[in-house]
Amino acid sequence: MQLSRLIGPELEQILRENPSEVRELLDEIHPADFADIVRELDDQRAGALLVELPPDFAAQVFEHLEEPQQETLAEEMGLEHTARLTSHMDADDRADFFSVLPPAIGAPLLETLEKVDPEAAEEVEELSRWPDTSAGGLMTTELVSVRPGLTIGQAIAEVRRRAHEVDAVDRVFVVADGGHLEGTLELLELLRAGETVPVSDVMQRNVISVPPELDQEEVADVLAKYDLVTLPVVDQRGTLLGVITSDDILDVVREEHEEDVQRMGAVQPIDEGYFAASLGVYVRKRAPWLLVLFVGGFFTTTAMRRFDGALAAVASLSFYLPLLISAGGNSGSQSSTLVIRALATGDIEARDWHRVLLRELAQGLILGSMLAALGATRVLASGDGLELALVVAATLVCIVVMGCVVGGMMPLALSRLGLDPATSSTPFIATLVDVLGIVIYLGLATLLLEAVARAHPVVGVP
Amino acid sequence: MQLSRLIGPELEQILRENPSEVRELLDEIHPADFADIVRELDDQRAGALLVELPPDFAAQVFEHLEEPQQETLAEEMGLEHTARLTSHMDADDRADFFSVLPPAIGAPLLETLEKVDPEAAEEVEELSRWPDTSAGGLMTTELVSVRPGLTIGQAIAEVRRRAHEVDAVDRVFVVADGGHLEGTLELLELLRAGETVPVSDVMQRNVISVPPELDQEEVADVLAKYDLVTLPVVDQRGTLLGVITSDDILDVVREEHEEDVQRMGAVQPIDEGYFAASLGVYVRKRAPWLLVLFVGGFFTTTAMRRFDGALAAVASLSFYLPLLISAGGNSGSQSSTLVIRALATGDIEARDWHRVLLRELAQGLILGSMLAALGATRVLASGDGLELALVVAATLVCIVVMGCVVGGMMPLALSRLGLDPATSSTPFIATLVDVLGIVIYLGLATLLLEAVARAHPVVGVP
Numbered sequence: 001m002q003l004s005r006l007i008g009p010e011l012e013q014i015l016r017e018n019p020s021e022v023r024e025l026l027d028e029i030h031p032a033d034f035a036d037i038v039r040e041l042d043d044q045r046a047g048a049l050l051v052e053l054p055p056d057f058a059a060q061v062f063e064h065l066e067e068p069q070q071e072t073l074a075e076e077m078g079l080e081h082t083a084r085l086t087s088h089m090d091a092d093d094r095a096d097f098f099s100v101l102p103p104a105i106g107a108p109l110l111e112t113l114e115k116v117d118p119e120a121a122e123e124v125e126e127l128s129r130w131p132d133t134s135a136g137g138l139m140t141t142e143l144v145s146v147r148p149g150l151t152i153g154q155a156i157a158e159v160r161r162r163a164h165e166v167d168a169v170d171r172v173f174v175v176a177d178g179g180h181l182e183g184t185l186e187l188l189e190l191l192r193a194g195e196t197v198p199v200s201d202v203m204q205r206n207v208i209s210v211p212p213e214l215d216q217e218e219v220a221d222v223l224a225k226y227d228l229v230t231l232p233v234v235d236q237r238g239t240l241l242g243v244i245t246s247d248d249i250l251d252v253v254r255e256e257h258e259e260d261v262q263r264m265g266a267v268q269p270i271d272e273g274y275f276a277a278s279l280g281v282y283v284r285k286r287a288p289w290l291l292v293l294f295v296g297g298f299f300t301t302t303a304m305r306r307f308d309g310a311l312a313a314v315a316s317l318s319f320y321l322p323l324l325i326s327a328g329g330n331s332g333s334q335s336s337t338l339v340i341r342a343l344a345t346g347d348i349e350a351r352d353w354h355r356v357l358l359r360e361l362a363q364g365l366i367l368g369s370m371l372a373a374l375g376a377t378r379v380l381a382s383g384d385g386l387e388l389a390l391v392v393a394a395t396l397v398c399i400v401v402m403g404c405v406v407g408g409m410m411p412l413a414l415s416r417l418g419l420d421p422a423t424s425s426t427p428f429i430a431t432l433v434d435v436l437g438i439v440i441y442l443g444l445a446t447l448l449l450e451a452v453a454r455a456h457p458v459v460g461v462p
Numbered sequence: 463m464q465l466s467r468l469i470g471p472e473l474e475q476i477l478r479e480n481p482s483e484v485r486e487l488l489d490e491i492h493p494a495d496f497a498d499i500v501r502e503l504d505d506q507r508a509g510a511l512l513v514e515l516p517p518d519f520a521a522q523v524f525e526h527l528e529e530p531q532q533e534t535l536a537e538e539m540g541l542e543h544t545a546r547l548t549s550h551m552d553a554d555d556r557a558d559f560f561s562v563l564p565p566a567i568g569a570p571l572l573e574t575l576e577k578v579d580p581e582a583a584e585e586v587e588e589l590s591r592w593p594d595t596s597a598g599g600l601m602t603t604e605l606v607s608v609r610p611g612l613t614i615g616q617a618i619a620e621v622r623r624r625a626h627e628v629d630a631v632d633r634v635f636v637v638a639d640g641g642h643l644e645g646t647l648e649l650l651e652l653l654r655a656g657e658t659v660p661v662s663d664v665m666q667r668n669v670i671s672v673p674p675e676l677d678q679e680e681v682a683d684v685l686a687k688y689d690l691v692t693l694p695v696v697d698q699r700g701t702l703l704g705v706i707t708s709d710d711i712l713d714v715v716r717e718e719h720e721e722d723v724q725r726m727g728a729v730q731p732i733d734e735g736y737f738a739a740s741l742g743v744y745v746r747k748r749a750p751w752l753l754v755l756f757v758g759g760f761f762t763t764t765a766m767r768r769f770d771g772a773l774a775a776v777a778s779l780s781f782y783l784p785l786l787i788s789a790g791g792n793s794g795s796q797s798s799t800l801v802i803r804a805l806a807t808g809d810i811e812a813r814d815w816h817r818v819l820l821r822e823l824a825q826g827l828i829l830g831s832m833l834a835a836l837g838a839t840r841v842l843a844s845g846d847g848l849e850l851a852l853v854v855a856a857t858l859v860c861i862v863v864m865g866c867v868v869g870g871m872m873p874l875a876l877s878r879l880g881l882d883p884a885t886s887s888t889p890f891i892a893t894l895v896d897v898l899g900i901v902i903y904l905g906l907a908t909l910l911l912e913a914v915a916r917a918h919p920v921v922g923v924p
Binding site: 028030032064156159160163169170187188190191192206208220223224225226227228229246247249250251253254256257258260261262264265266267270273274275279282283286287289290291293294295297298300301304305308311312315316318319320321322323325326327330331333334336337338339340341342345347348352355356359362363366367370371374375378382400430434438 | 724796825
């Protein structure tokens, strides 16, 4: 960070005055590291710096920046310079960039790009046909393809010809005249086979591919299962549309991880760094869940009110309330976590609900009994009496079973209704478990109180 | 799944009777898909099947199986067959397999491997020097290296020679006589350059590498930042030790994601699939956190007892208790989620605590005020009186601020003490926030009651 404060402002000046010197320096710096410097500069300097860099390098640096900053810099640099820079970007990164621009900037930029580099503009339109989070949204159209009739030697010549524009070449695609993917050749195969051997003799015919509509999480599953570096995207007729590279999948998996973790903490996912995001962003991202959970919690007030008799009669009853409710909440949280992950990895499907129910009941009984023993001991040790100890113990078994069942079943029910179980589970489970916990505890307490009253009618309990 | 039930038992028989037929079939099935079939078979059949397969293919299938099943199958197949199978595995997968075997099985197996394939046994010992979750634990020693003095043509010849044993070749490493990594050559470069050109003219000298002790999460960061497919592992003196491939990093990132999510749900990470894990496993993985959180919750009982006066005096006080405590818990959960992620990504360091504190205070005040308005409205609408509405409103602001501050500061404090913030935060935060929430609410209520009593001394409030 200090490096950029020292170097940043001067870099721009040096680039303008001694461009050849700096270009030598740029050979030593990886674009990802240069992006670290640019990230720290204010927008005006950053924009001016990018404009002075050789467009190829500038494009690579730009690809490493976050989307909010990309948008700001596009405005700083102006249409002409931005269009020129995007024409040097990889097709998939370029399409991603255009997809996040608001139409007010995106439309004129695309027009300018059409004049500067019509092929690049066409690629953008082609790739923007699919949702961002699908295979089509992740792929690039820049790949090396050869006809089946060629020889290995001719294929190698094609690779040499295209190498400077295609970013990651780990294999060559053998594509028939209509666009149909016939097979693939790893670079290793090109090196190993004789130059005159026909490509169709050596190519791998069983090619693992994905359709363009496939969701990115499932694309990641395919890449991970078959240990692929690249994954071709092929439509229903077998036409090769593009290829997805493993580095993009790694980025996707890491992004999804961050979003999942934030959602589990009841926060709407935040793109920017911790200190970069403004107070307004934090409030906007946190308020929704906090308010929803709070309003959901109103039901607990209603439940408490119903049992005000028992609460008034036995003072020590309320002492254990927070403890018991949280036991239910923690059980529910554990169960929902396990079921949600199992749903995501395909271990469970919604129709397995009865198997899940049995497991949650069993686990709830065992875990609830453990807590019941501890809880009853606590009540007795505090001198709050045997009846309360029994109520607490019975409550704990019921509450933990209830928590496990609700926590385990809710994601399945929501998934069956077409909602995303990971995001929508939390409020439903939290509210339901709290309310049911109160009802179970105070309900059992009331039953016991009434039983005691019937056994000792003169005590005069209301 | 049904496929394996239909085919599995017969496959083994077919392999024994018509091996050549089946070998043709095996060319069509990817080892990862074959592994799906093996996964569904019982251990005895699975072991028998693996033994009948060509060892190369069997090894690839074995690499795709989960560690618990690998261990069971090793016992099924016996030392001889297992050793032979492992000698055909990739060096990194073989080392991983040995690292999870209990010594009772692992030691004799390694001895058997030494007789069958001494080089493989040596690789296992070399790779097991580093922790499983480090760069050294992830890498493989199988790579293609050439001396700096060679030409491109000679390098290509070396690639051809080694290609069948090295799994993923995307580049060639240029290594001097002492083992020092001088540079790397992408396969693309080999194809492009003239055959007589010296390797040292074309190679990339600035090689991004990692030390063997580096934790796997940081290795993933490096691979993701520079969009690498392979990442060499180099010691302090610059000696090339091995290489990490992107598919292994993708597996690591996905595994870490699963573990993080389970930890956040207060569950010890579970390796096996949802239905594969036994009841005993679930209880063992869930009980620890459930019990710790429960015992931590005992403090809430103590806190409640301290305020039994207020609770007895104002019946409606207890109605709002669960709601208010959960508001604190949710705020704390949000703050800790955000801070833990920021710590993990390097956005925040422990010494930034004062900046984090200010942000949490600000967010807590704003979010708390929102909830206070809602809460006061609820109290008034329920007819519980203005004083209680004021107490609830004041409590909410304080509780949310407290929740945010505790949730934000706890991970930093734990990280400063050398503990892992992600795992250890939950119990501390949950307990602290609940107890402080009770103290704040009932404390404020008591203060107000006393103020009312002083204002109206004849009311006779205890």
